[in-house]
Amino acid sequence: MTARTNGSPSRAELIADAALALLAERGMRGLTHRAVDERAGLPQGSTSNHARTRQALLEAAVRRLAEREAQVLAPGEMPVPDGGTDQLLDALSLALHRYLTDHPALLVCRYELALEATRRPALRTFFDRTGALFREPLIALMAGAGSAEPERHALSLVAWCEGLMFSCAAGSYHASVPTREELRKGFGELLHGMLGR
Structure with missing residues (x-):
């Protein structure tokens, strides 16, 4: 990966961000090495030099997506509940609302x-390997919250979040994203049901 200078994005980040922008705007068919060069404002052939194959370009996009999702969701900063779930509910609802509304x-x-x-x-x-970066902290959070089955409960929480995200990004709720308070209430219902509180 090209080193950053003065906080500016590296060439690898420019390429991966351009790939993500193209995926969002044009879908998988619009993602080509040449289109990435044009979108990133780089000389022709730059993307091919960085990611020679389509597989390599897709992997770069997945890697960058995980980095950007980590900045939005901040799984490592989620508070481990200490006798209650209020702090965790606040953090989960904030992270999901930020993703749904800003990204x-x-x-x-x-x-x-x-x-x-x-x-x-x-x-x-x-x-799947990049997905584990999010799954494992969530399992730890569920264990810290007192879940008797943290892996199963983490899966249920992920499935609920995924359903909401899909509905709001590409489904019938794209024009009516839940408020942070509505998300907090939903998370509360899930967690209280799982934890028996």
């Missing part, structure tokens, strides 16, 4: 790449 294009990219991964076993492996 809808990232969600479109996520679904484009997830669907492509169903057709490319090598990308599936790579996609």
Whole structure:
């Protein structure tokens, strides 16, 4: 990866961000090495030098998507509940609301790449590996909250979030994103049901 200078994005980040922008705007068919060069404002052939194959370009997009999602969702900063879930509910609802309202294009990219991964076993492996960066902290959070089955409860929480994100990004709720308070209430109902409180 090219080193950053003065906080500016590296060439690798420019390429990956351009790839994500193209995925959000044009879908998988619009993602080509040449289109990435044009979108990033780089000389022709720059993307090919960085990611020679389509697989390499898709992996770069998945890697960058995970980095940007980590900035939005901040899984490592979620508070471990200490006798209650109020702080956790606040953090979960804030992170999901921020994603839904401020970064809808990232969600479109996520679904484009997830669907492509169903057709490319090598990308599936790579996609799943990056997904573990979010799954494992959530399992730890559920264990810290007192879950008797943290892996199963983490899956239920992820499935609920994924359903909301898809509905708000590409489904029938795209024009009516829930408020932060509505999300907090939903998370509360889930967690209280799981934890028996």
